[in-house]
Amino acid sequence: MIDSHRPSVILGIALAIVSFAIALSVPSWADNLLLRTLTDFLKVAALACAWNLIGGFTGYASFGNVAFFGLGAYATGVAMVQFQLPFALGLLASVGVALLFSLFLGLPALRLRGHYFAIATLGAAEATREIVRNLEIAGANSGLVLPLERNASLFYFSVLTVLAVTLIVAFWIARTRFGYSLLAIREDEEAAAVCGIHTTGFKLAAFALSAVITGLIGGIHAYQLTYIDPEGTFDVKWTVQMIVMSVLGGAGTVWGPLLGAILVFWPAEYLSRLSTGSPAAPLIVFGSVIVLGAILLPRGLMDLRSRRTRLEILHYLHSFLRILGAMLRALRV
Numbered sequence: 383m384i385d386s387h388r389p390s391v392i393l394g395i396a397l398a399i400v401s402f403a404i405a406l407s408v409p410s411w412a413d414n415l416l417l418r419t420l421t422d423f424l425k426v427a428a429l430a431c432a433w434n435l436i437g438g439f440t441g442y443a444s445f446g447n448v449a450f451f452g453l454g455a456y457a458t459g460v461a462m463v464q465f466q467l468p469f470a471l472g473l474l475a476s477v478g479v480a481l482l483f484s485l486f487l488g489l490p491a492l493r494l495r496g497h498y499f500a501i502a503t504l505g506a507a508e509a510t511r512e513i514v515r516n517l518e519i520a521g522a523n524s525g526l527v528l529p530l531e532r533n534a535s536l537f538y539f540s541v542l543t544v545l546a547v548t549l550i551v552a553f554w555i556a557r558t559r560f561g562y563s564l565l566a567i568r569e570d571e572e573a574a575a576v577c578g579i580h581t582t583g584f585k586l587a588a589f590a591l592s593a594v595i596t597g598l599i600g601g602i603h604a605y606q607l608t609y610i611d612p613e614g615t616f617d618v619k620w621t622v623q624m625i626v627m628s629v630l631g632g633a634g635t636v637w638g639p640l641l642g643a644i645l646v647f648w649p650a651e652y653l654s655r656l657s658t659g660s661p662a663a664p665l666i667v668f669g670s671v672i673v674l675g676a677i678l679l680p681r682g683l684m685d686l687r688s689r690r691t692r693l694e695i696l697h698y699l700h701s702f703l704r705i706l707g708a709m710l711r712a713l714r715v
Contacts, residue, residue: 394637398549405542409535421538421606423647425599428545429620430627430639431552432595437625438633439555440588441568442492445621446503447596449487449510450480452616454597455604456514459526462605464519469531473540473601480597481590483510488589492582495571504618511616525611528604537606544598545640551591552636564588568634626672646671 409417429451437443454476461472491502514520531537555561563584566574575581604610623646631642649671 402542402546409538414534417534417538419651421534421541423643423651424538424541424545425603426623426627426647427640427643428541428548428599429596429624430631430643431545431548432592432599433621433624434552434628434633434635434639435548435555435592435595436585436588437592438628438635438638439552439561439564439568440585441634442495442585442589443500443625444503444589444592445500445625446487446505446507447592447624448616448618448620449503449507450484450593450596451600451603451620452507452510452514452612453479453483454600455610455615456520456526456600457597458601459521459528459604459610460519462528463521463526469536469605472605473598476597476601477594480593480600484590484593485586488586492585492589504621507616507618507621511612514616515612521611523612525609526604528608528610530608531605537602540602541599544595544602548595549636549640551595556636560584560587565634630671 408420412420429447433444433447436447457475457479458469458472461467461475462469467475487503487506491499491506494502515523520526555564563574563579566577566579567581567584571581600615604615627642627646628639629642630645631640632638653666
């Protein structure tokens with residue numbers, strides 16, 4: 383068991399509590415635009431943290447988590463539009479649908495490994511989109527229009543709660559037998575099975591946890607957006623964001639996906655405000671962050687705690703400055 387009294391752990395918990403307290407005060411002073419932007423950030427951060435449970439801790443890179451996001455969105459949408467249920471019951475529907483689909487998909491798919499698992503989950507997500515596109519109860523290709531909710535604080539607090547719970551779950555996983563079993567599966571699944579770990583059960587539990595959280599965010603997203611359609615809701619960009627943010631921040635760590643979300647979301651958001659006439663600008667930042675992260679931080683931002691990683695980054699920067707200096711001298715000549 384990891385010593386929970388280490389100074390770094392205590393400091394991390396203290397910072398988390400202070401940050402959460404500050405986050406709770408945001409609706410009292412933020413305008414609607416800022417509140418919506420912060421809600422969008424918390425949304426993608428929660429999605430990245432949810433993906434981290436299966437992709438980071440367990441080492442199974444799911445390319446189909448957007449299916450849980452989309453099904454969660456549609457479960458809430460159908461519950462509220464077709465059955466006139468309140469938002470809370472719509473979220474319960476999103477949890478139930480995401481959980482059932484994760485078990486249905488996970489039982490066969492989690493027997494695959496590596497790129498076979500990734501392709502299987504990606505194919506499942508695409509198939510799910512096409513099925514939803516042909517369901518009359520889900521609005522078919524036209525989508526669904528949900529009731530308008532003007533209370534922006536509702537969505538902010540909902541997503542903040544989901545993110546906080548996800549981080550607590552990740553913190554718990556990292557310090558319990560459950561988490562150690564997932565890490566053992568990630569490092570060497572055959573050896574883990576020999577040691578008596580029920581690998582299929584642990585993988586399925588992590589997959590289901592990831593799915594439920596992703597489905598919840600999908601349900602909140604649907605009500606916030608007030609309109610959902612198959613193309614936008616099952617867009618592969620959601621999966622790409624989850625994976626990139628988690629990996630850049632540090633997959634398999636508690637805080638890594640949150641740091642990755644900060645690194646990716648805010649520069650892109652800032653550029654999109656500056657360059658309203660150039661929608662490609664955020665994509666340029668997104669691509670640049672991926673490339674630089676892969677070169678400088680192949681193991682994620684959390685690896686900056688390692689002295690060796692800091693020295694490697696300094697070496698890269700020193701080499702870059704030397705090349706830049708040589709180019710400038712050549713241009714002067």
